[in-house]
Amino acid sequence: MSDVLQQLAQILEQRKLETADKSYVASLYAKGLDSILKKIGEEATETVIAAKGGDKKQIIYETADLWFHCMVLLADQGLGPDDVLQELQRRFGLSGLEEKAQRNK
Numbered sequence: 001m002s003d004v005l006q007q008l009a010q011i012l013e014q015r016k017l018e019t020a021d022k023s024y025v026a027s028l029y030a031k032g033l034d035s036i037l038k039k040i041g042e043e044a045t046e047t048v049i050a051a052k053g054g055d056k057k058q059i060i061y062e063t064a065d066l067w068f069h070c071m072v073l074l075a076d077q078g079l080g081p082d083d084v085l086q087e088l089q090r091r092f093g094l095s096g097l098e099e100k101a102q103r104n105k
């Protein structure tokens with residue numbers, strides 16, 4: 001399933017060549033980093049509200065919106081899902097406390 005993230009990352013790269021009137025993603029790139037960050041803030045809030053409401057379908061829907069906008073942020077910054085997945089993989093061998101200790105070094 002992580003192929004889905006790779007496929008989406010490819011589409012997000014292609015959208016860097018597209019114009020804002022033809023593509024939502026291109027319009028976000030054109031508006032700039034603050035607009036992408038604003039969408040992430042909105043989608044995070046909507047995810048929290050969905051979770052408080054307890055409707056599983058809504059939680060999935062809002063989380064997909066949140067992940068999607070985080071993917072747009074990564075692409076905008078010249079990063080991709082592999083960068084995040086590698087970081088998560090690195091943490092497999094660590095307990096939460098060990099990870100926190102490394103972070104604070």
Ligand SMILES: N=c1c2ncn([C@@H]3O[C@H](COP(=O)(O)OP(=O)(O)OP(=O)(O)O)[C@@H](O)[C@H]3O)c2ncn1[C@@H]1O[C@H](COP(=O)(O)O)[C@@H](O)[C@H]1O
Nearest residue numbers: 008011012015022023024025026027039042064065068069
């Ligand atoms: N996965 C998504 C995706 N998820 C959510 N969205 C859009 O993200 C926005 C979510 O914002 P909101 O929930 O606030 O809804 P809204 O009020 O319509 O949003 P705004 O217009 O206010 O920004 C909506 O416009 C959704 O359509 C997405 N837009 C695109 N994709 C993927 O990105 C690809 C490229 O999209 P385009 O650039 O539009 O071709 C698509 O083929 C999809 O695979």
